Amino acid sequence: MLVAQGVEKSYDSLHILKGIDLVVEPSEIVSIVGYSGAGKTTLLHILGTLDHPDKGNVIINGINPFELSAKKLADFRNKNIGFIFQFHQLLPEFSAMENVMIPALIGGENSIDAKEKATVLLEKLGLGDRIGHKPNQLSGGEQQRVAVARSLINQPSVIFADEPSGNLDSKNSTELHQLFFDLRDEFKQTFVIVTHNEQLAEMADRKIVMRDGLIEH
Numbered sequence: 001m002l003v004a005q006g007v008e009k010s011y012d013s014l015h016i017l018k019g020i021d022l023v024v025e026p027s028e029i030v031s032i033v034g035y036s037g038a039g040k041t042t043l044l045h046i047l048g049t050l051d052h053p054d055k056g057n058v059i060i061n062g063i064n065p066f067e068l069s070a071k072k073l074a075d076f077r078n079k080n081i082g083f084i085f086q087f088h089q090l091l092p093e094f095s096a097m098e099n100v101m102i103p104a105l106i107g108g109e110n111s112i113d114a115k116e117k118a119t120v121l122l123e124k125l126g127l128g129d130r131i132g133h134k135p136n137q138l139s140g141g142e143q144q145r146v147a148v149a150r151s152l153i154n155q156p157s158v159i160f161a162d163e164p165s166g167n168l169d170s171k172n173s174t175e176l177h178q179l180f181f182d183l184r185d186e187f188k189q190t191f192v193i194v195t196h197n198e199q200l201a202e203m204a205d206r207k208i209v210m211r212d213g214l215i216e217h
Contacts, residue, residue: 001026001190002047002158007056009042016042018213020056024158027188029180031201034210040194041162043210047192048160049077061157078107082151082159086166088143090135090150096122096142097131100149107154114153121149125179141172148179152187161193165200177203 002024009017016039024030032040045051047058049065057064065076082103083089090099097118104114122131125145135143144164151159161180165173177200183189193200201207209216 003059005057007053009054016213027184027190029184029191029204030206031204032194032208033201038210039213040210044160044162044194048081078103079154080157082156084147084151084161084164086163088147092135095132095134096146099146100153104153117153121152125149140168158190165197
């Protein structure tokens with residue numbers, strides 16, 4: 001479903017990724033760990049098409065997204081890829097409902113259908129009574145669940161999460177980690193997660209360790 005072949009990336013004279021080969025299967029949860037500077041987030045951004053590799057290929061569902069035009073790449077990303085970030089990245093002026101709807105509306109969904117999908121997701125994630133609340137009216141754990149709902153609304157092939165529990169306390173972290181596995185079981189969702197949380201890393205189907213721009217094991 002997701003294949004990376006010989007991926008390299010440099011910024012000026014700094015060689016960040018030195019030849020990454022990786023295969024992620026459908027419905028698999030993969031954690032990526034390693035010391036700061038190992039290249040984890042750079043790899044995640046390239047796999048998620050947020051950045052381009054200098055060398056190598058990324059194939060998602062048989063398509064090399066970097067061969068697409070800028071507009072088609074944006075459409076591909078919106079429909080096939082979901083993102084969860086450490087600091088939620090919710091738009092503060094919009095409600096939980098509106099934040100979740102945004103990717104569907106960008107993808108051309110009409111507002112009635114987008115609202116219905118967002119409602120179902122928020123209720124499933126235990127936020128049915130928080131739909132109209134803005135981010136500053138939600139706890140950190142609630143904000144992150146809104147971000148999870150937003151990542152799911154277009155039924156993406158894969159969700160990339162960058163330190164998703166890094167800003168949460170232990171209780172909310174545990175609940176978020178379990179949520180990923182519940183979503184995999186229910187929706188057959190694929191996750192690639194960069195994390196420093198050893199509990200989450202060990203829960204994953206497969207833990208990938210990076211060091212100095214390479215996959216160590």
